[in-house]
Amino acid sequence: QVQLVESGGGLVQTGGSLRLSCVASGLTLSRGAMGWFRQAPGKEREHVAFIPWTTWSSGSPYYADYVKGRFTISRDKAKNMVYLQMNSLKPEDTAVYYCAAGSTVGSRWSKDYEYWGQGTQVTVSS
Numbered sequence: 001q002v003q004l005v006e007s008g009g010g011l012v013q014t015g016g017s018l019r020l021s022c023v024a025s026g027l028t029l030s031r032g033a034m035g036w037f038r039q040a041p042g043k044e045r046e047h048v049a050f051i052p053w054t055t056w057s058s059g060s061p062y063y064a065d066y067v068k069g070r071f072t073i074s075r076d077k078a079k080n081m082v083y084l085q086m087n088s089l090k091p092e093d094t095a096v097y098y099c100a101a102g103s104t105v106g107s108r109w110s111k112d113y114e115y116w117g118q119g120t121q122v123t124v125s126s
Contacts, residue, residue, distance in 0.1 A: 002026040002115045006099045009120030012089055016124070020084040022099030022117060027080055030055045032103040034075060034082040037110055038095035038122075045110055048097070049073040049084065052106035059106060067093075089124045097122050 004027075008020040024034065035050030051073050052059035061073045072085040082099060097120050100113035107113070 002101070004099045004101060004115055004117035006097065006117045006120040009097060009122045011123045011125065013125050014089065014091060016089050017085070017087045018089065018122060020086065020097055020099075020120060020122075022082045022084075024080045024082070024099075024101055024115070027101055027115065029101065029103055031105055032101065033059075033106050033113075034099065034101045035108075035113065036073065036082075036084045037098045037100055037113075038093075039098070039119075040092075040095040043095075045098070047108040047110070050106060050108065051075050051082065053077075054105060062106060062108065064108070086122070089122075091124045091126045093122060094124050095122060096120065 031054045033052040036048040039045040049063045051061045070088045099117040101115040102113035104112040
Protein backbone atom coordinates (compact mmCIF):
# COMPACT_ATOMS: atom_id res chain seq x y z
CA GLN A 1 0.00 0.00 0.00
CA VAL A 2 1.38 3.38 -1.04
CA GLN A 3 1.17 6.23 1.43
CA LEU A 4 2.32 9.81 0.93
CA VAL A 5 2.74 12.07 3.94
CA GLU A 6 3.49 15.77 3.68
CA SER A 7 5.02 18.00 6.33
CA GLY A 8 6.48 21.47 6.66
CA GLY A 9 3.50 23.71 6.11
CA GLY A 10 2.74 26.66 8.33
CA LEU A 11 2.24 30.40 8.61
CA VAL A 12 4.82 32.74 7.13
CA GLN A 13 4.99 36.41 6.24
CA THR A 14 5.20 37.72 2.71
CA GLY A 15 8.71 37.24 1.40
CA GLY A 16 9.43 34.37 3.75
CA SER A 17 10.37 30.78 3.03
CA LEU A 18 9.08 27.32 3.82
CA ARG A 19 10.27 23.85 2.91
CA LEU A 20 7.72 21.12 2.34
CA SER A 21 8.66 17.47 2.58
CA CYS A 22 6.86 14.37 1.36
CA VAL A 23 7.77 10.80 2.18
CA ALA A 24 6.37 8.05 0.01
CA SER A 25 6.18 4.67 1.71
CA GLY A 26 5.50 1.59 -0.38
CA LEU A 27 6.22 3.43 -3.65
CA THR A 28 8.14 1.28 -6.12
CA LEU A 29 7.78 3.06 -9.44
CA SER A 30 10.68 2.34 -11.80
CA ARG A 31 9.52 5.29 -13.89
CA GLY A 32 7.15 8.13 -13.13
CA ALA A 33 7.04 11.43 -11.37
CA MET A 34 6.43 13.04 -8.03
CA GLY A 35 4.96 16.45 -7.84
CA TRP A 36 3.27 19.14 -5.82
CA PHE A 37 -0.17 20.58 -6.38
CA ARG A 38 -2.06 23.20 -4.39
CA GLN A 39 -5.64 24.19 -3.82
CA ALA A 40 -6.77 27.52 -2.45
CA PRO A 41 -10.26 28.02 -0.97
CA GLY A 42 -12.86 28.25 -3.71
CA LYS A 43 -10.37 27.40 -6.44
CA GLU A 44 -9.50 24.29 -8.38
CA ARG A 45 -6.41 22.25 -7.61
CA GLU A 46 -3.48 23.49 -9.66
CA HIS A 47 -0.10 22.17 -10.51
CA VAL A 48 3.01 23.63 -8.83
CA ALA A 49 5.98 21.47 -9.82
CA PHE A 50 6.99 17.93 -10.67
CA ILE A 51 10.17 15.96 -11.07
CA PRO A 52 10.17 12.96 -13.40
CA TRP A 53 12.40 9.92 -13.70
CA THR A 54 12.85 6.88 -15.89
CA THR A 55 14.53 3.58 -15.20
CA TRP A 56 17.84 5.04 -16.32
CA SER A 57 17.89 8.64 -15.18
CA SER A 58 16.17 11.51 -13.46
CA GLY A 59 14.57 14.16 -15.59
CA SER A 60 14.55 17.90 -15.28
CA PRO A 61 12.08 19.48 -12.89
CA TYR A 62 9.14 21.38 -14.30
CA TYR A 63 7.51 24.41 -12.70
CA ALA A 64 4.31 26.28 -13.18
CA ASP A 65 4.93 29.84 -14.38
CA TYR A 66 3.55 31.38 -11.20
CA VAL A 67 6.23 29.72 -9.02
CA LYS A 68 9.15 29.59 -11.44
CA GLY A 69 12.23 31.21 -9.96
CA ARG A 70 10.83 31.09 -6.42
CA PHE A 71 10.17 27.39 -5.78
CA THR A 72 12.56 24.46 -6.15
CA ILE A 73 11.55 20.80 -6.23
CA SER A 74 14.04 18.08 -5.43
CA ARG A 75 13.97 14.35 -4.88
CA ASP A 76 15.92 11.96 -2.68
CA LYS A 77 15.59 8.66 -4.50
CA ALA A 78 17.14 6.60 -1.71
CA LYS A 79 14.71 7.94 0.89
CA ASN A 80 11.72 8.05 -1.48
CA MET A 81 11.20 11.67 -0.59
CA VAL A 82 10.42 14.83 -2.51
CA TYR A 83 10.87 18.37 -1.27
CA LEU A 84 9.54 21.77 -2.23
CA GLN A 85 11.63 24.75 -1.21
CA MET A 86 9.45 27.83 -1.38
CA ASN A 87 11.09 31.25 -1.29
CA SER A 88 9.77 34.78 -1.73
CA LEU A 89 6.32 33.62 -0.72
CA LYS A 90 3.31 35.74 -1.62
CA PRO A 91 -0.21 35.84 -0.14
CA GLU A 92 -1.48 34.24 -3.36
CA ASP A 93 0.62 31.16 -2.54
CA THR A 94 -1.73 30.46 0.38
CA ALA A 95 -3.27 27.03 -0.19
CA VAL A 96 -3.28 23.42 0.88
CA TYR A 97 -0.28 21.80 -0.77
CA TYR A 98 -0.54 18.17 -1.88
CA CYS A 99 2.21 15.74 -2.72
CA ALA A 100 1.44 13.33 -5.56
CA ALA A 101 3.12 10.40 -7.29
CA GLY A 102 2.29 8.54 -10.46
CA SER A 103 3.59 6.33 -13.24
CA THR A 104 3.29 8.96 -15.97
CA VAL A 105 6.73 10.37 -16.68
CA GLY A 106 6.06 14.01 -16.13
CA SER A 107 2.62 15.51 -16.15
CA ARG A 108 1.07 18.68 -14.80
CA TRP A 109 -2.38 17.13 -14.80
CA SER A 110 -3.69 15.80 -11.52
CA LYS A 111 -5.48 12.93 -13.31
CA ASP A 112 -2.08 11.42 -14.16
CA TYR A 113 -1.11 10.95 -10.52
CA GLU A 114 -2.38 7.80 -8.82
CA TYR A 115 -1.21 8.51 -5.29
CA TRP A 116 -1.91 11.55 -3.13
CA GLY A 117 -1.07 12.80 0.32
CA GLN A 118 -3.51 14.41 2.72
CA GLY A 119 -2.12 17.89 2.20
CA THR A 120 -0.40 20.50 4.33
CA GLN A 121 -1.60 24.06 4.84
CA VAL A 122 0.59 26.96 3.78
CA THR A 123 -0.58 30.42 4.79
CA VAL A 124 1.26 33.56 3.72
CA SER A 125 0.26 36.70 5.58
CA SER A 126 0.49 40.14 3.98
